Amino acid sequence: MTTAASRRSDRRISPVFLGIVAVMAVTGWATWTGFAEQPGVAVFLFVTAAWIVSLCLHEYAHARTALHSGDISIGAKGYLTLNPLKYTHALLSIVLPVLFVIMGGIGLPGGAVFIEHGRIRGRWKHSLISAAGPLTNVAFAVVCTAPFWLDALDGVPADFRFALAFLALLQVTAAILNFLPVPGLDGYGVIEPWLSHKARRQMEPLAPFGLLLVFAVLWIPEVNGVFFDAVDAILRGLGVSDLETFCGQGLYRFWQEDSGVCSAF
Template sequence: MSVTPIRRAQHGDSRISPIFLAIAAVMVASGWAVWREFASNKGFAVFLFVVSGWLVSLCLHEYAHARTALHSGDISIESKGYLTLNPLKYTNALLSVILPVIFVIAGGIGLPGGAVFIERGRIRGRWRHSLISAAGPLVNVLFAIVLMLPFALGKADSWPTDFMAALAFLARLQVTAAILNLLPVPGLDGYGIWEPWLSYNIRRQVEPFAQFGLLAVFGVLWIPSVNIKFFDAINSVMGWFNVHAIYMDYGYTLFRFWKNQG
């Protein structure tokens, strides 16, 4: 019986990537610029803060999948570089980074991508498979809570309005990402949570549609009636933390700085 050797993790396979550190630095610097009103174009500063913050959350989302898979039995994770938080290491940078950023810019919707390749055959136990899929959306939930804490603690009236608006919009992206990604749609983590508990025949029938799940969700959200109800639900969830829609809408207006020129 032949056994395929597993490459040992090389130096740097789990070291935090300079690319991720650079993205995080942009987030901090642009957030500080918005707070202090240093930028001559505050909309552009908000744009940088939101996009870099969204990219940071994407990296952490994928890292959570990878780290959970590693501890569940897939020892190939580290050698693939997924633990470096480098978005360029993901299996599909288009689905994981580029498309989600385009969705943010085009419609203010936080749609996550899936890109960490996990060797599921190395993992035993349905609960472990489900936990691996759930780990990513849980990061978005935690990220959203952290961003909404200032509102829940009553800082909305004392902190700079532009900064609070940027926080609110970025938090909305995290909430939408968490909710949408938990939908039981093939290709999304919500389906991944339930998939281990489905029969083999059902999994085989659904598998061909997995590659279209993300785009299908985005397409449905463009239906006006669905879009309105969806964002009403998002506003209700964020209202639990005293994040009012006026902040989110203003943050989105600032984010689209190119619309405010002239």
């Protein structure tokens, strides 16, 4: 039997998430003030913690939208606590995205909230549930780039600006990849309710391999170039230059040799 107390417990913010937010706040402060002896370490921890926070918010957006659309089982699964350890596939939603950021500087889509679609009525609701996650990445990118497109960078330390630029890059890549209409990704989830039953059955076996297919295609140099040209164009539209994202990634990957290009800022 579900009681008011259990409902509050299901929706109480997890100490794990609060701990990640605390790491983000402290390392963000260290990046801003230059407190750390090695600024790259502070940037690494700040961007990684902020990236995990965005992943949690991405999954929370799916869950919260599903709850209001009719899936009342969401709360009992722990998805509303923002605890990354409660997700169905913590490896796919947290560990792999962080590893991809460290290795390649690309925002890997997650996809970990198990939704009981039979409880939800209406195609628009199903589409909105799928769209809610990547829309969170879009919102995160807008917030990260606000100092750039508001022309409010006076007084913002260079290292912090570079960290925000790189974090925005991750959010934009995650949003684009998530919105691709490929089985297994949120973009396909948006259009799936509108497809015929036959088309859905044909696409269903491809879902486990959709993300692998996307990354295999991104290995093609021409496709990779078009993809990152689109990312750069979006970021420029938000006031972020290629050099700022480059410097941010350079600071983030502090273990690599510094090219010295960013020292002029």
